[in-house]
Amino acid sequence: MIAALILLLLNCRRCQVAQLGITESRSFDSYAGTGLAVLTSSHQFFVVNSVEDPKVWRTPEIPRKAEKPSCWTIVSKGRKTKVIAVFGADIFALTQGLPAEQIVSSVSTLVNRYVRIAVSQDQSKLALLSENGLVQFTSVDMKQTYSETTIDLSDSLPVEFLWCGSEALAVLENDTSLTLLGIDGGSIRFAFDEAIRFGAEVDGIRLFSHSMLEFIAKVPDSVCAVYQVASNEPGALLLEASGKYKEGSHQAYDYLRMVGDRLQQAVEQCVAAAGHEFDIASQRALIEAAAFGKTFARDMNAQSFVDMCRVLRVL
Template identity: 35%
Template sequence: MSFITANWNPLGEAFYRKTELYEMSWSLRDGLRDSLVAAAPYGGPIALLREPQRRSPSSRPQLEIYSASGVSIASFPWKSGPVVQVGWTVSDELLLVQEDGSVLIYDVFGTFKRHFSMGQEVVQSQVLEAQVFHSPYGTGVAIVTGSSRFTLATNIDDLKLRRLPEVPGLQGKPVCWLVLTQDRQTKVLLSTGPDLYILDNTSCTAVSPPGLGPQSGSIVHMSVSFSYKYLALFTETGHLWTGPSHLQDKLNEVDTKNTNPPQQMVWCRRPKSQQPSVVLLWDKLLMVIGVRQDNIQFPMEEPCVLVGELDGVRILSSSQQELLQEVPLVCQEIFKIASMAPGALLLEAHREYQKSSQKADEYLREIKEQSMLGEAVRQCVEAAGHEYDSITQKDLLRAASFGKCFLTDFAPDPFVLTCRELRGSELSEREQRGSASHPHSIQTDDSTGADRQ
């Protein structure tokens, strides 16, 4: 079982792993350079607007839509106005925010659906930056204009524009900013350099992150977690501050030894996470920093894009797609070297049974003596749902099936449901890629169904 742990990296009390999901099917001549890139949440499709700065009628930007594995879905020249930002809704509709405040909506096949405007005053002042975000109300759009004013639409399907109050002393766009959703309210957190502000419907309030002293310098990059619960702030001196997004407590402050702002900064955590972390991307380096002083570093050989997900971070490049995530606790218990967890013993028992070895009976007897056979089956079923390699999934499910034969009061529903969902996921991948086996887990499937309804 040790080979499964070969790509595990310790971080605090947990382990992190970087798993290849796909070799990308696309063929990108210039990679991801000079492109606006947006990936839909929950492992969804990818949109690229190639060379968005092109303005000549004879040389237009190219809008390309791909499946998560890089299979081309649509491609056409962009004939509308200059685009500032690209993003996806949770129902896989593509949004393109233009400089004049128009937001154009396309379906996943590149068919135009509709458009709306972020306000008439934006036409004159122009959009400097925009963000597409998801909230309890639906998918929203936030913009900052040339007049240094923010406008929000918290739900594009029930359009109500909110122009937020002025920010004292702000000229042009802020150094960095993001959208927060707290207590069913949507706010903007922004840094002007020396000062940090929160904007809501009626006020602009100066805030100070607990424990972040003036010696750390101005905040030049920020990131909020997928659930909006945690916040990360990167300063000009290379310090990374992490804490709850309500800015009333502090988790940690780390000196990254790198004063260059990262190209991207994304939270990496999963439900029931032991060790939430922040992933920072520079040109040739990917760094994972936990709530303690330790970190994990990965060299990067080609330009890539980070996509925050419910259960980790997707890493997109021109050649492959990987998932960086905390190893789920049940997988740690089963696969760590010399583990005596019930699930680990049951997996070994089944492997010995396949060899017709009497050791299978010894492992089973040990589990039964501890009255842990039911727990062993549960662990194997749960771990199968977290794994992306189909061979590992099958090994775990076969071990669970083997173990439940010796139980008289086993409830079959979790086992049946896991088998059904993994089989459905595999068939979906096969139809998309034309291949028999591709990595998939069921955690994002469960969340997608819940969040998209």
């Protein structure tokens, strides 16, 4: 995929990229489709916002920065695409038609050099890795810092450094060790028996090796609310009430009374959770629970319920 996009960029008329030579490339999703950015051997960036309509633009020059950036990424939000280029600890935003802008970071811990940078799938957050193993989570404009944590870089730099959705960072420290770092400071480590690689998806990461394919994603809040052990969330109580009602048990009334005035929230949680479930029996139970609760909340807007029923019917 990347190779084909690079060939397309090289074939663009009036493009200097072929003469300059490509050292690194990044593909990205933009308002116009699939975009591509490349870094040349002369340390210049060339970008196309859509490979379907390849109009090449070059990023503005950065004063007094002639060396190769230590790391870089692409941020594409709305109709704006910019290259975030890092030179040691200096960070610049390079936008089409505008002069280079140095970003002033709000991080409390200063570093000498960043070696990795990644943008979240919703283009709202950045993760930066220093040469000492410090990982900093910030907003995309770096005006807000969410958290800081450290990883072990005693062996080498991470093989992969990508976001898993927009709430956690996936770090492949070596071929068989994967760590998920949450922006809240939590972490989970996975160990594998064989070498793996992964790629970023919209809502998670896809792991693959010679013998397996796995998908890792954050459990949605609605699913946690409904299925967490001993949950007192309204969605969990409504699901239990629906089950008791089908059994003909008087306890259905007791659970409904526990839901109280949170009935609309309960219905919304069950509907949302149904959209995240793959098991047909679970989908049916959640939709039936939402329908059961909806009969007692006649003033609520049922459009989300109708839409989810259509989606699940198609699936």
